[in-house]
Amino acid sequence: MQDRKTLNVLALYPERLNILLELANESCGFELFNVFKNMTGENTGLYVPNREYKVTFHNWYENKYSLDPKGCYALGVIGTRSKELVFNTFHKYAGAKKGQFNNLVHPTSYISNSARLDYGLQMGPLSSISVLTRVGFGVTIKRNCNIGHHCHIGNYATINPGVSISGFVTIGNNSLIGTGSIVKDGLKIGSNSIIGSGSNVVKDIPDNCVAYGNPCVVHRINE
Incomplete structure (x- = not known):
């Protein structure tokens, strides 16, 4: 079972990832982050890591495993239609539920x-x-x-x-x-x-x- 200090980020917008991680840490105390890449075009090489955060990337589109039913989640994209597409994909194929997404x-x-x-x-x-x-x-x-x-x-x-x-x-x-x-x-x-x-x-x-x-x-x- 995952530690409650871990946040699972669904999909990747590299230029904004540090902003999201900082918000998650300051608002809810998250310290560890799993980022689930949603498609091959999500290039982790564009991400400039902040040393304060421990981030692990997963190629979900290759593994297609179910998500932790007790895990905490956040959307990692900011485009309005992108957010809906990402949620629907992870909901349908990996079991993500709205109640697992932290404010x-x-x-x-x-x-x-x-x-x-x-x-x-x-x-x-x-x-x-x-x-x-x-x-x-x-x-x-x-x-x-x-x-x-x-x-x-x-x-x-x-x-x-x-x-x-x-x-x-x-x-x-x-x-x-x-x-x-x-x-x-x-x-x-x-x-x-x-x-x-x-x-x-x-x-x-x-x-x-x-x-x-x-x-x-x-x-x-x-x-």
């Missing part, structure tokens, strides 16, 4: 007691989630973000650094909000949409689109 919340961040969190949240330093906000599975909230009251953040959404989201905002599944963007009260950003960095969102944004600017407008629809 990794930096100790300098704040979450209201009335907020409702699913599993797999990764939340960086100096961010906050206000009252009565719901956060879905596999959400990434990076540093210096403010999520207002009564919001709903959908599954696998990614909120990049410095984003400010006002109250009663809905962010759809698999959507990404770019660095430094502002989202006005009561708006809805659809699923599978991308909001470009520095945008000022003042009206609803539909599903499956790329939008950016001040004010934020749709520039492309992804069929």
Whole structure:
């Protein structure tokens, strides 16, 4: 049986791995890390190791063994659709369950007691989630973000650094909000949409689109 100080990271985004390991260590005390490569394109040679962390890489796509049913897990990718694909793959073929994914919340961040969190949240330093906000599975909230009251953040959404989201905002599944963007009260950003960095969102944004600017407008629809 694995030690509870071990975190299993599913899939690999090399440039961000040290950030994830630091967050896991500071938030939950993890000291050992197993990284399960999900495909041949995940190149461990791009990873610049931090000597503080003991990391072991596994070629899961070659071995295809089941995961520890009592283990602790985190998603190692940050792309919204990548996160869903990785979870579905490991769930189907290796038995990973949502309840095994830890919420990794930096100790300098704040979450209201009335907020409702699913599993797999990764939340960086100096961010906050206000009252009565719901956060879905596999959400990434990076540093210096403010999520207002009564919001709903959908599954696998990614909120990049410095984003400010006002109250009663809905962010759809698999959507990404770019660095430094502002989202006005009561708006809805659809699923599978991308909001470009520095945008000022003042009206609803539909599903499956790329939008950016001040004010934020749709520039492309992804069929």
